[in-house]
Amino acid sequence: MAYHNITVEIADYVALIRLNRPDALNALNSALLAELATALTEADANDKVRCIVITGSEKAFAAGADIKEMSEKSFVDVYGEDMFADSTDTILRIRKPIIAAVSGYALGGGAELAMACDFIICAENAKFGQPEINLGVIPGIGGTQRLTRFVGKSKAMEMTLTGRFMDAEEAERSGLVSRVVPTAKLLSEVMAVARKIAEKSQMAVLAGKEAVNRSYETTLREGLQFERRLFHALFATEDQKEGMAAFLEKREPQFRDR
Ligand code: CAA
DSSP states (O other), X not given: OOOSSEEEEEETTEEEEEEOOGGXXXXXXXXXXXXXXXXXXXXXXXXXXXXXXXXXXXXXXXXXXXXXXXTTOOHHHHHXXXXXXXXXXXXXXXXXXEEEEEOSEEETHXXXXXXXXXXXXXXXXXXEEOGGGGGTSOOOSSHHHHHHHHHOHHHHHHHHHHOOOEEHHHHHHTTSSSEEEOGGXXXXXXXXXXXHHHXXXXXXXXXXXXXXXXXXXXXXXXXXXXXXXXXXXXXXXXXXXXXXXXXXXXXXXXXXXX
């Protein structure tokens, strides 16, 4: 499919999806969100993809939902179409790992998109925020729920109610991002992480993602049981035999996703 608002490159079993509306700081309009949903779904189904990276430009990962597109809509419009439901729910159905590589602004829907990925690595110039309060609304793609889980109630509440931005250092300290890297090296660092994930047994990677995500949806007791059952299930794979044999034989494992 030809994309107009994103670009997609696949190399070394990693799909790199770049948000590409530079004139609007990658604001998430409906066309971009639809293309992103299609690209993610295609990457998930593509045997040549084992990990997905979403990034933007150096100045902006994404500066939020597209305010121009939304500004004239009525309650009936947005409730009627259930704005943002379809396109953003797609990401939850993707089974392969998705890394957000954030440089510059990740605001509103941009921060929410990054948080919907499996983890975030950001550049030193990153700025995260939920400034919807300045527009007379609140976050609508998961900000109040996911930011609170990432950074706790106090910071999430302050950011939601004041619109203040969080810089990269605070984002790392607060657990919003897994790490911060020099701005010029963001993509090379993230692609190296993605390639490392792509080398693992895909069965184990899918199970690991599923188990970590389950921790957000269930009780500790249920989550521990779910994790243990998946752990047990991986003993049915050839990759478990290969991984453990390779360790004992002091060699690199050759995983075959079986
Ligand atoms: N929607 C539409 N257009 C946007 C945009 C957005 N969210 N953010 C930036 N743009 C556009 C600007 O309108 C401008 O376009 P023009 O040149 O045509 O005027 C262009 O991108 C460049 O932006 P600025 O001139 O404002 O750049 P700056 O460097 O001075 O400021 C900024 C950068 C601080 C990110 C500022 O653009 C800004 O505050 N953007 C809006 C951030 C925001 O409020 N995001 C939340 C959106 S609502 C939302 O996301 C709801 C939800 O939860 C689902």
